Amino acid sequence: MPADRKLVLCRRRFLQFVAASPLFADTGLPGPLGRMGNATAWAADPTAMADITSAAQALNVFDLERVAMKNLPIAHAAYLNTGVEGDATVEANRSGFTRFQIRAHRLVDTTKIDMSTRLFETTWPVPIFTDPVSSLDAFHPRGDVLVAKATNARKQLQVYPTLANSPIEEVVAARETPPWFQLYPTRDWAITRALMRRAEAAGCPVVVVTVDNITAAGRETLARQQRLDTRNCADCHSTGPGGYFRSKSMFDGLDVTQLRGPLTDNLSWDFVKRLRDVTAMKVVLKGIVTAEDATSALRYGVDGLLVSNHGGRSEESLRSTIEALPEVTEAVGGKVPIMIDSGFRRGSDIFKALALGADAVGIGRPYVWGLAAFGQEGVERVLDILRTELEVTMRSMGAASIADMRRGYVAKT
Numbered sequence: 001m002p003a004d005r006k007l008v009l010c011r012r013r014f015l016q017f018v019a020a021s022p023l024f025a026d027t028g029l030p031g032p033l034g035r036m037g038n039a040t041a042w043a044a045d046p047t048a049m050a051d052i053t054s055a056a057q058a059l060n061v062f063d064l065e066r067v068a069m070k071n072l073p074i075a076h077a078a079y080l081n082t083g084v085e086g087d088a089t090v091e092a093n094r095s096g097f098t099r100f101q102i103r104a105h106r107l108v109d110t111t112k113i114d115m116s117t118r119l120f121e122t123t124w125p126v127p128i129f130t131d132p133v134s135s136l137d138a139f140h141p142r143g144d145v146l147v148a149k150a151t152n153a154r155k156q157l158q159v160y161p162t163l164a165n166s167p168i169e170e171v172v173a174a175r176e177t178p179p180w181f182q183l184y185p186t187r188d189w190a191i192t193r194a195l196m197r198r199a200e201a202a203g204c205p206v207v208v209v210t211v212d213n214i215t216a217a218g219r220e221t222l223a224r225q226q227r228l229d230t231r232n233c234a235d236c237h238s239t240g241p242g243g244y245f246r247s248k249s250m251f252d253g254l255d256v257t258q259l260r261g262p263l264t265d266n267l268s269w270d271f272v273k274r275l276r277d278v279t280a281m282k283v284v285l286k287g288i289v290t291a292e293d294a295t296s297a298l299r300y301g302v303d304g305l306l307v308s309n310h311g312g313r314s315e316e317s318l319r320s321t322i323e324a325l326p327e328v329t330e331a332v333g334g335k336v337p338i339m340i341d342s343g344f345r346r347g348s349d350i351f352k353a354l355a356l357g358a359d360a361v362g363i364g365r366p367y368v369w370g371l372a373a374f375g376q377e378g379v380e381r382v383l384d385i386l387r388t389e390l391e392v393t394m395r396s397m398g399a400a401s402i403a404d405m406r407r408g409y410v411a412k413t
Helices: 003-019 039-044 061-071 074-081 088-099 143-154 168-175 189-201 220-226 243-247 269-278 291-299 321-332 347-355 365-397
Strands: 100-102 117-119 122-124 128-130 180-183 206-210 282-286 304-307 338-340 360-363 410-412
Touching (some): 061 365, 088 321, 100 347, 128 143, 143 168, 180 189, 189 269, 304 321
Parallel strands (some): 206 282, 304 338, 338 360
16 A cells, blocks of 8 residues: 555544543534544544535535546446556556645745746646547536636637547537547548548648547456446447447547557557658647657657646556656756646645646646536536635745746745
8 A cells, every 4th residue: 555545544543532532522512523523524534524515615626526436327337437457557657746846935025927838839827738538428518618618718729539429520610629539540541531621611720639548448446337327328329330429529420430549559569650741730649658759759750748648548558647747847957848637636735746847737637527416516616626726835835837837836845
């Protein structure tokens, strides 16, 4: 068990012991430590709170996670939560942040905080974007459009997924500006090219090519919990040749009968060159986690990198992306923008990534929790929480801008 989890467990056991003491029985105090309070329940989980009934009541993204898990069918929750094998990389993405400490700088004027970041030709007011998440209708009807409206309201970047339910044209209309387009390459080049042409026609300025998810095998949490879902999945999921793609808007009008899955294991650097040669969109590779691959990406003319392990959903490497980030930023040397995702839940997590050289941070599960909990309002609340937490961290650590963060604000433990 990781050291931080052992510490939490020991703390909770101590609080349970204290709560059971007769010293608390007659305190007369209201609330969790009083005779009328539930001290044992509080001690078992000091973060516990009453169920929230609106997005505004959420204090952090985990509050929205609790609501989402109550709202969702078990199979849909499992699809969102699953990693591969023992989900150890999902956990590693969280524990990786404990390997880095923030070095607070004092006597710094932080009355004005600048969180803006520039990615290619656009300056964004906040360095936080929504990652592409497939099949958002599983979490809320018209999920892609609601996320588009939320990111438009907060003027933040959205990356639209290949496997979205809502048409990209509707998302562009809801955002009032084109999102970036995430590409799952297929074995059929003609289909891959058609997907890119449609994204280009919709005005997408950047294609984010996923190279960190070549198989959906090994997702044991999903497989086990699907068995507990008593609904008839065939009511929503098409079967037969190409059936999976018939509910995915990007494949409308394409012959998908021969496709057996959107993922492909035949990718190579030659594919990257071929892609680079046929599109006017900026090309970002999603899934680069080593200096060697970062160096190769530069050699093949890639415009940007997204450090990612797909949230631990496609590999059991036990290596967090925050730990991979320093070697990638060193190899790139500022030549192209670097983004990162996987496991980010707090503003302090985001601070560490920016201080280590990332230009922006992507979130996946947290905004889907907000979506499943309260729709568009929930997504907006997640974006607001993380923005506020980042701002608070910047003020308390003495960093007025992202440029300031790069000046020795993080130490490796």
